[in-house]
Amino acid sequence: xxxxxxxxxxxxxxxxxxxxxxxxxxxxxxxxxxxxxxxxxxxxxxxxxxxxxxxxxxxxxxxxxxxxxxxxxxxxxxxxxxxxxxxxxxxxxxxxxxxxxxxxxxxxxxxxxxxx
Amino acid sequence: xxxxxxxxxxxxxxxxxxxxxxxxxxxxxxxxxxxxxxxxxxxxxxxxxxxxxxxxxxxxxxxxxxxxxxxxxxxxxxxxxxxxxxxxxxxxxxxxxxxxxxxxxxxxxxxxxx
Numbered sequence: 737x738x739x740x741x742x743x744x745x746x747x748x749x750x751x752x753x754x755x756x757x758x759x760x761x762x763x764x765x766x767x768x769x770x771x772x773x774x775x776x777x778x779x780x781x782x783x784x785x786x787x788x789x790x791x792x793x794x795x796x797x798x799x800x801x802x803x804x805x806x807x808x809x810x811x812x813x814x815x816x817x818x819x820x821x822x823x824x825x826x827x828x829x830x831x832x833x834x835x836x837x838x839x840x841x842x843x844x845x846x847x848x849x850x851x852x
Numbered sequence: 853x854x855x856x857x858x859x860x861x862x863x864x865x866x867x868x869x870x871x872x873x874x875x876x877x878x879x880x881x882x883x884x885x886x887x888x889x890x891x892x893x894x895x896x897x898x899x900x901x902x903x904x905x906x907x908x909x910x911x912x913x914x915x916x917x918x919x920x921x922x923x924x925x926x927x928x929x930x931x932x933x934x935x936x937x938x939x940x941x942x943x944x945x946x947x948x949x950x951x952x953x954x955x956x957x958x959x960x961x962x963x964x965x966x
Contacts, residue, residue, distance in 0.1 A: 739895070740895065767952065769952070769953065771954075771956075776958065776959075777958055777959075778856070778858075778942050778944075778956030778957050778958050778959050779896070779942070779954070779956045780956070781953035781954065781955070784952055784953055791952075792952070792953060794953075795953065827895070827896070829896075831952070836952075837884060837946055837947060837948055837949065837952055838884065838903055839952070840898055840901065841898075841952075841954065842895075842898075843888075843895040843896035843897075844895050845893065845894060845895045846895065
């Protein structure tokens with residue numbers, strides 16, 4: 737079946753602009769995660785959704801970052817007033833949400849964000 | 853603080869040789885442990901995971917990993933590497949309760965020589 741998809745695959749923007757990154761999870765998965773992977777680093781947790789609600793947003797670096805999942809499926813990560821330091825690959829993952837922390841997280845290919 | 857250490861940034865092996873990628877973690881209790889592989893342009897793919905029980909776990913693509921509680925390690929091994937194994941490998945830990953977030957290591961990039 738279809739895996740996690742993310743659009744766009746690449747996004748180039750200018751400092752100070754607003755961007756939206758989209759994630760389509762695997763159908764039926766209730767849990768959704770966003771991670772950020774900077775160059776030469778491992779993925780870093782940003783936010784976790786269970787259904788429509790953000791169950792853990794402790795990884796969001798500041799209030800310029802916001803994520804929504806209004807219908808419990810597609811999620812959008814929103815970044816306001818982008819800064820050069822926001823340049824990274826943004827990864828989305830989903831899991832069934834039925835087995836708690838033993839669920840396997842399935843990752844999308846990521847969106848590479850470049851802030852000029 | 854919770855952390856995952858992958859001490860080898862780059863590893864180069866010849867095709868057919870054995871492989872061991874190291875992973876050490878710092879955690880308040882025994883976490884859940886994972887190895888993921890990331891190929892260029894591909895998403896992270898789960899190789900194997902450890903929750904409890906037998907400390908030697910088998911994964912996909914001929915990989916295995918051994919959990920050693922006394923060393924806080926979860927090293928990944930493969931007896932004979934194939935050229936297609938060239939990729940970046942990430943070790944990750946997850947809490948056995950509460951939050952579902954993973955903490956990843958910085959990764960080990962594997963190069964395979966023909």
